Amino acid sequence: MKLFIVLIISSFLSISYSQTLKIGTSGDNPPFSYFSDSHNNFCGFEIDIMMEVCARLHAQCKFQAIVVSDVLKLFADNKVDLVIAAIIEPPANAPDAVDFVFSTPYLPSSAQFLVRADSNIQTLQNIRYKAVGVRLGSLFGGTLFKDYLLSLYNKQLSVTSYLEMCDVIDALQNQMVQAVFSNTEAIHYWYMINKDHFRVVGDPFPIGNGYTIMGKRGDEQLITDINKALHSMEQDGTYTTLYDRYFTLE
Numbered sequence: 001m002k003l004f005i006v007l008i009i010s011s012f013l014s015i016s017y018s019q020t021l022k023i024g025t026s027g028d029n030p031p032f033s034y035f036s037d038s039h040n041n042f043c044g045f046e047i048d049i050m051m052e053v054c055a056r057l058h059a060q061c062k063f064q065a066i067v068v069s070d071v072l073k074l075f076a077d078n079k080v081d082l083v084i085a086a087i088i089e090p091p092a093n094a095p096d097a098v099d100f101v102f103s104t105p106y107l108p109s110s111a112q113f114l115v116r117a118d119s120n121i122q123t124l125q126n127i128r129y130k131a132v133g134v135r136l137g138s139l140f141g142g143t144l145f146k147d148y149l150l151s152l153y154n155k156q157l158s159v160t161s162y163l164e165m166c167d168v169i170d171a172l173q174n175q176m177v178q179a180v181f182s183n184t185e186a187i188h189y190w191y192m193i194n195k196d197h198f199r200v201v202g203d204p205f206p207i208g209n210g211y212t213i214m215g216k217r218g219d220e221q222l223i224t225d226i227n228k229a230l231h232s233m234e235q236d237g238t239y240t241t242l243y244d245r246y247f248t249l250e
Helices: 045-056 068-076 144-152 165-173 184-192 220-235 238-247
Strands: 020-025 033-035 060-065 082-088 100-102 110-116 131-135 158-162 179-183 198-206 211-216
Touching (some): 020 045, 045 060, 045 220, 045 238, 068 082, 100 220, 110 165, 110 184, 131 144, 131 165, 144 179, 165 179, 179 184, 184 198, 211 220
Parallel strands (some): 020 082, 131 158, 131 179
Antiparallel strands (some): 100 211, 110 179, 110 198
16 A cells, blocks of 8 residues: 655655654544553554654654544643644644644545444445434544535434544444444444444545644644655555555455
């Protein structure tokens, strides 16, 4: 899988970061990032990506679990230096977006539907008039997946937002919603570990311009060096190794 980067840059990293970078991420969004044990240790594709980036910047990664809706305050209070949490860069005219900078995307962004295995939903058309669950996680006051669905189906369905992905899956399992609409990679993760209980419906819908690492305005040099690290990971095959670890399905 070729890294979703369109830029021509030198692979030379201009700055060595000797400090610790405080990185906000999700503790409940596999396979992107999640707790691996009861001691709050993180794992996932985004964790591995960020660990490799930090290594190439000669920096230490310090991860902390966040709720994406709290990101703006976390930056304002200097609680985080960066956030990597399946974030899709917002439109330039989004409120407060001017205060932040974003890396080149490290993965294309899309979303897909998941239903119960015994559901009568067989096609995308069957989603109309149904109850759909999404994860609440958009920035800058947006509700990206909810807004996308309401537009796609001309508001002819109901959409309920949940704080964490596990809550969305529980709602589906307990028939509080009839379908889930979420990041394609998350949908496939839940399907692969619950094939007897769930089905994927339809092809992915491209949404936005890819998942990106978020920093605050003033840290443009840091984001530039992160972009160079991502590019060098693509060039030497590291990115493909990490991608295949999480997203190559049987």
